[in-house]
Amino acid sequence: MSKRLVQAEFNVERDPERCIQCQVCVRQCSNQVHAYDEEAEQVTCDEASCVGCQRCATLCPTGAITIKKAPPDFAPDNNWTSDVIQNIYRQAETGGVLLSAMGNDTAKTSWWDNILLNASQVTNPSIDPLREPMELTTFLGAKPNAVELSFDDQGGPSLATKLAPQLVLSTPIMFSAMSYGAISYNAFESLARAAGQYGTFANSGEGGLHKDFWPHGPNMIVQVASGRFGVDIDYLKVAAAVEIKIGQGAKPGIGGHLPGEKVDERISQTRMIPVGSDAISPAPHHDIYSIEDLRQLIYSLKEATRYQKPISVKIAAVHNVAAIASGIVRAGADIVAIDGYKGGTGAAPTMIRNNVGIPIEFALAAVDDRLRQEGIRNQASVVACGGFRSSADVVKAIALGADAVYIGTAALVALGCHLCQKCYTGKCNWGIATQDPYLTRRLNPDIGARRLVNLLRGWSHEIKEMMGGMGINAIESLRGNREHLRGVGLSDRELSILGIKAAGE
């Protein structure tokens, strides 16, 4: 066998002064980095397979372990960086496609950081959210063009317009699509429970909804994707809304693949496929080749759910996103979800993850503009997703035109994810992106749901603070209110696409 050229990505340092040889690290690392040498009565390590997930360092009772990024010290070169060289070594050894997980991690700007928020001074009073009511309740679904009232004999008004079905969220944040299969049963349960407890929605992803989770139906959006996994009439009925998944920000244009090893009894029931068979989601829906085809599927789902549930269509943010979104709204979607290029995934070819699609900031602004120009903005809600890291990102997205956002990566981080980006290996040391029963028990859904609810509570409170600062007391008044945004370090072209003024203007 020829010598492998790929070098270790991390250094595992163990402080001998602190280590008590308890072997917690040995039992916790699924990559077998740590081992116990009985003869020497010493914990040893082989750092070549360390993925930097920090599990051992977090659980080591004495804090003896430090995991450090070890950039192999190749000769300094701005083009041929160690990442580039290591990737070429990997491919030269395997001839394979480079895989990654989670979102695009390249150093490109997050444009949210170039957008700043407004606050009231002197001429309009700010509001203290702890003293005065602040409304974050968000309604997702088609809104009528006009509202008509009818009056009874006494002149008492009532609503004559028939309203389309709405999802009611207590905060403009939902959990984005993560399928059971990609994530563990316990991670899925944590998300579903937290959504119910906080009054928002989790999304089943494209892998179906196990019967155990049906009680969470009122807080679940279920997906119909190209693989049609787990889709039957009961699945559609049990959910609060149905989402047609066309694309995903992390890997626009390509499908998905859950390896057969992960398809155990429970996942096979959920996906409605045999145990051990690969679950392959084709890149396109084989029955959708035009907006008209999409319209057929939207209306089939509306018929199947008796027009009682909003139908969402999720797409990846790509070049002509505004025109595509317009088509989707005209095809009858009640919600359009747009996933930017920083959106996460359990597995994607690295080159696609890092190079395909466009940032959510531009996509969102373009879609909101286009729908307004065409006078159809009210016909569908817009949900933005793809790399939302904080409540500030959420506030900016809403001011840019989103009705709500989906968070995926942030939710997983709340559950303990350390962004090692190795979800596709099936060895997630945090019990999230794995089906290995030794690892999945590491995520106790009581703790998981509690942490997610805390995250939603913290972000919601911050959103209220920021709104209060702007003198706004309802999220409705922030929506699409780009007057509250200013850009820094952006070109005129970027500012004009985002539809915001430069700082100082």
Next chain:
Amino acid sequence: MKRIVAKEEYCMNCRLCEVHCLVSHSRSKDLIKAFRQERGEIVPRITVERLGAVSFAVQCRHCDEPACVEACMTGALSRDPVTGEVTHDPQRCVGCWMCVMVCPTGAIRRDKSGHVAAKCDLCLETGTPACVANCPNEALVIEEDND
């Protein structure tokens, strides 16, 4: 009485409960010192049992009809009629290991240094069961049972 309940579905075989149990029964109450200077003398009073992916921590169940108390010839083991706790008095223990033999859960270990039995005392000395306090995944919880 208060009982420590193991939730085997969330036990992740880290065995930190054992580590902290040992520390809780050490002289120094310091992780590093306890392991460096006292390990071998003292033992944890909780044991994590594992088969494949499944593991759970076992310690004294504080039985309503304790076999160990029955078997103990010196009266070192006794059950407090009020609290229901089964306690062990090392002063009286002669290290005959009868209790070790009869305990149905294997909850008693031999403390090598003192040649006496060692079992879960619900961390009487510190007041908080160290295994429960330090289980990172809440796989050990205290539940009140009203029997």
